[in-house]
Amino acid sequence: MDDPFVVAGQTLASRLIIGTGGAASLDVVDRILTASHASLCTVAMRRVDTGTTGSIFDVIDRHGVRVLPNTAGCRTAAEAVTTAQIAREALETDWIKLEVIADERTLLPDPVELLEAAARLVALGFQVFPYTNDDPVLARRLQQTGCVAVMPLGAPIGTGLGIANRHNIELIVGEAQVPVILDAGIGTASDAALAMELGCDAVLLASAVTRAQDPERMAAAMAAAVHAGRLARLAGRIPRRHHAQASSPTDRMAAL
Amino acid sequence: MDDPFVVAGQTLASRLIIGTGGAASLDVVDRILTASHASLCTVAMRRVDTGTTGSIFDVIDRHGVRVLPNTAGCRTAAEAVTTAQIAREALETDWIKLEVIADERTLLPDPVELLEAAARLVALGFQVFPYTNDDPVLARRLQQTGCVAVMPLGAPIGTGLGIANRHNIELIVGEAQVPVILDAGIGTASDAALAMELGCDAVLLASAVTRAQDPERMAAAMAAAVHAGRLARLAGRIPRRHHAQASSPTDRMAAL
Amino acid sequence: MDDPFVVAGQTLASRLIIGTGGAASLDVVDRILTASHASLCTVAMRRVDTGTTGSIFDVIDRHGVRVLPNTAGCRTAAEAVTTAQIAREALETDWIKLEVIADERTLLPDPVELLEAAARLVALGFQVFPYTNDDPVLARRLQQTGCVAVMPLGAPIGTGLGIANRHNIELIVGEAQVPVILDAGIGTASDAALAMELGCDAVLLASAVTRAQDPERMAAAMAAAVHAGRLARLAGRIPRRHHAQASSPTDRMAAL
Amino acid sequence: MDDPFVVAGQTLASRLIIGTGGAASLDVVDRILTASHASLCTVAMRRVDTGTTGSIFDVIDRHGVRVLPNTAGCRTAAEAVTTAQIAREALETDWIKLEVIADERTLLPDPVELLEAAARLVALGFQVFPYTNDDPVLARRLQQTGCVAVMPLGAPIGTGLGIANRHNIELIVGEAQVPVILDAGIGTASDAALAMELGCDAVLLASAVTRAQDPERMAAAMAAAVHAGRLARLAGRIPRRHHAQASSPTDRMAAL
């Protein structure tokens, strides 16, 4: 592999990170992980449910993927910090996807609480992966705080609207000192490819795969799309032109 | 393969068709064909150049790809018909990519000459693949004429502007009785994935690969993108939503 | 008026042309014409309905607007030519909005029948205003045929999708020898302003006003939007920049 | 006036607010104010320049427009607060356009410093008009702080990129308790109309007018565009449709 994806000091084999939420069953998660070739997946931290059979751990173990717990549902820095500590204790990882949302309707991050939580978690030794909006300034501040990546949204969680503001993603990528992971908003494969073409280092998505009509096939689609977008970024696309340019020779035409 | 691409009665292993124009050398074409896994590529018909060494045939043979000659540069139905006959005689194929352009600046097809040429070539026993604009009515007429595929543009040749009018491509796909091949305008991988997501059966591109900074890598990108877009189309994407939808459980949260 | 709109040798006071179809009543048409300040409006030619009271002529007379009959509903050149002759006889005008549509679902023009009809009508002495798709080549051919204007669509009739393909409209405007009138697809005021900014000479719309919740107010909106877009075109907009540029002085700041 | 624009308890006759920066001379500002019919314009606070002749006050007086001083160039809450106090002392107004930018390249607001400054200025009795990014959460927080309006950007200052993220503007408008003024990014008239159609209460722009090739004419364009967009918003646009809908009757056609 001549194009490794390194984040928080670890090399990951895939630039596609799978969020496991929204899948109809653990079996679907299992098949998604197979089809996506992901090497990192997220989980949420919730109260033990004595009624459930099977565990996300069985699936994760089977695939040998690394786990990235999140703080989904937290509304304050304090909640997020405690949730991160719970995750570290439960999962023996100091990686944390930091989510501090402002409300349930938009699920958008609260910039103030997010920054506060990031600073405290960095101080506590966490490797912080913050889910953030697409504001280049907030992304910069999160990096200054010591986050190991920044994870701007393309559009609000679960909307499938793609990348609403390419310009902001380009600005974030243009000055980033840590990996940029496009998180949230992806609806279909071309969105994921575009994220990579804009220069993101990886893509994190859940609903686009888990809630697709055929999650397994969509997982394969996303794997191919992230790969395609990365290659295209590295290959250097042709410039956009206003006028046409022939792709067949304009000389040596037969006189007919 | 559970999703074969059949056109003109032939099953092609790849939904990516490579235009060979614009590549710096035959060696580049060779590497593009390897990286793209294409099973069909276009060539133009031009006067024999006694000064050149090597031949496009050597490359084509080496890869075992089928060849699709074009009528690039033709401005009238008469020129195009003769050029198609030349191609059939020289290459022993009745497949022809029909291009009848209106001018050198836009390289857009002339609808009247195109229809006329298509009708004559169908009558002469050709398998006609017309390069057309994105007008659903012209696409319909070409099908009624007996073309084996329709090849609408995303944007003018060589511009890399992507798919300017998604709505038209959707209308064409929605009523097509023959394969729809997106031809021209593709600039990068996400454009190709999008074409497939809109329901196109295949993508034909040249400049986006041959004129990329690293043509070989872009060829691999396009192969992955077409595959990704096709899978995504089949997988059934999530609907676009105005409001967010959580991908982590909203119940069983810890009280912190 | 230092920026007259001249078409077919006539100077029109307004660059907004109103299609009267879709309005709930003649009274609504009346109020739309007042609010829009239009100086040209379209009508369709239909069988006399002995059951109706009032006439579109009363409204037109009251406003002193010029009338532009159309050939809406015609599917062949022959039908369109006869309809134009009917209109000329009935309305004593040789102006004709030429519509030759291919089907009822898309209402898109049939390029072949359209060109044929245009040529015949020009030969018969009509001032032909063809409703066309956004193909720059077809627009060119219609001009060569002797049409006094070209009227490309922004999107299919009644869809309100705005201008689907700005690039094509720019190409048409860039080489036009006659006025370009954006016809069909306008959904709201900013679409109409955009059409003018792209260089169109006028905008023709019906549904966007007649089917708006408040047609009278939308008519006023469109009048203002066309005016705004025209002024902006003439004023010369600022270029798009990737990076910001301050609009307050960066020197002489207080040291605080 | 049946549609008054009320902000901070004042009724303004125009929904277009002019930024005076970037104009080549005070004479140009004068003509822009005439053409735009603005009733509010911004100024910056800078060191007295003994070498200049004429004063922005003469122009402002002549037009009877209200003045909205800004804190342009400030990078911290402290600087912004002092600048606001300077402005209040100098101009005898407690209205302040609050800008706290993060860097000179993007001129994007720093969310943390902005919130801090807003809170302090509200406590000091100012009527705070914060220039903010398009984050709905930050907009909400600014309102909770007591700002009398929120002024989200369409795109970074001076870029002319229009409204990069319509979805965010719609989210902000959808929950706003105070007027939403689109500030920054406007490039041309249709952008301004669009802002109003999305539900903004007013538009503030400088470069789009002051740096246009013909500032006076562009000022008139913007006035018309803001008016058009507002009317269109109130008039209720037609829904977007995938398929066409005829605007001429489909019955009573002649049999030809």
Added chain:
Amino acid sequence: MIVTINGEDRDVRAGASVDELVAELTSAPRGIAVVVDGTVVPRSEWCSHMLTGRESVEVITAVQGG
């Protein structure tokens, strides 16, 4: 005699002119064109153009549209 007017068979006076026929349909004949068997009949010929029966006549006017 029977004439088809705007798609409906009608019994009209034998030898009726186009002019009469229009007058029967509408009292305000402004903005009207008449097509008899596919050919437009100029208004100047309405009085002199007599119908002989079995013609297909279209009497057309302008309505809201476009």
Added chain:
Amino acid sequence: MIVTINGEDRDVRAGASVDELVAELTSAPRGIAVVVDGTVVPRSEWCSHMLTGRESVEVITAVQGG
């Protein structure tokens, strides 16, 4: 004694350890963290951390999410 576990009051053995409490809830205690009155109790202290009653205990694990 009464302890609130995951939001429900439960009657548990007086002096029960966190370890016992977890064992009662789940047979496969992998991937679990315990919070007592807002503070995470490290796994190494589960055996030694005795409950005295009236605590609020959260027993948390990983589930599909994100």
Added chain:
Amino acid sequence: MIVTINGEDRDVRAGASVDELVAELTSAPRGIAVVVDGTVVPRSEWCSHMLTGRESVEVITAVQGG
């Protein structure tokens, strides 16, 4: 005595008031605010606010901007 006015050291009359200082800079003192060592001096205090030397004074007005 030396006072820094708008970033430049200037020699001003010992004991000069803010009012005098502004008058020296501009003949039309409308729309002006004065900051001495980071604190805004209200216009009502310009006459009474005497400088003692070494102050940093900012004399600010409105200009095109925004």
Added chain:
Amino acid sequence: MIVTINGEDRDVRAGASVDELVAELTSAPRGIAVVVDGTVVPRSEWCSHMLTGRESVEVITAVQGG
């Protein structure tokens, strides 16, 4: 005799066949079509199709394109 080949006048043997003419131009005649005065000459007729002079001949092959 003079024949125009691919736009250039050439002196060729009187009575030369298309086959000879192609052989002169290229040693690897695969993928080639010949047009004489606007009509494609099938490969099967190359040997028998003799030129008489003043023809316009196009010798065409496939190149990168499209």
